[in-house]
Amino acid sequence: MVKQVRNTEEIVRLAKQKSRRTRENVDKVISKLSLEGKTINFNTVAKEANVSKSWLYKEHDIRQRIESLRKQQKTENVISKPKKSSRSEEVLIKTLKTRVKELEEENIRLRNQIQKLYGDLYIRE
Template identity: 45%
Template structure:
């Protein structure tokens, strides 16, 4: 009869859980990268279905998430690129709007003069 070693059995269970956790986290990170989502401890924990404490306490996972998060911060996203383009066009847009406002103010002034003349003609007829 084979002897049952409880310690070895617990080690095997722990190793299988650890491997499953690593696999979940790897899959979650892959999905986040594929869908261009931000990578941080909250998003990885939610996507993988593990506790944030697990990610923080495991040094290997922690370093990986921190490095991916840092890399994402350094690489400009499409939103940041659009914001930079918009800021570059901001001055041109302001000048264009100023010209439009000035044109509309002149047009408004001319229309007010025409209304005054029209009222004057109506008043003369009475």
Template identity: 35%
Template sequence: MRADNSQHIVDAARRRSEYTRAKAVQALRSLDLAGEPVTFETVAKRAAVSRSWLYAQSDLREEIERLRAVHRRDPSSPVPARQRTSDASLRRRLEAANARIRRLTEENQQLREQLARALGEQRAATTRTSPPRAGASDPISACT
């Protein structure tokens, strides 16, 4: 009776499948990191696998479709998906910018008030110490 070698064949098929899957995942990551369009065709070419095999892998298919949709929304953005700004991050940046604007507006208002007081004091000091100008008309005598 011959020995059953089917386990070796099953193991080889499993290793080949894992290797193929790892190539596809690596191709996906490298395309995304490079900011290149992620499509079934580009992933298949980069990983040297068939497009039909990619379609059969549900998790890989979903990731390709997600990255493809992101690229369609913003085709000019070469930034990889995982480095793109999230909505929460944008909200925090907007809140920080608004808080800074409020602080600067308050500071501007305080500085304007200080400047107005300083100019008023300077004008009062100048009018008290300077003699009347020659040829300047007296507003009370001009009315009579």
């Protein structure tokens, strides 16, 4: 008996092509919603892109993108609500200046350390 070998290359190619088109469509929808300032979550993206929510959850990179954009929108809403007094702004500025100074000092220290290591490496060669 001769075992028949099925040719599935075309089916696989078409499935990959469909998946690629779907991903591009979802990317366009997410970009469009973002530019229009609309709410980005799994429901809105699924409706707009005409895909299932389960598909969005299954595709890890798309899922992470939606979750991150959703989180950004939540923090923007929370951050924009409280009004800061001039005193709290002064404290914040002072804290940030101190942090910048610390980071600059650390940057200088690390650059010196790198130069020393390059020198040690050069001596070894």
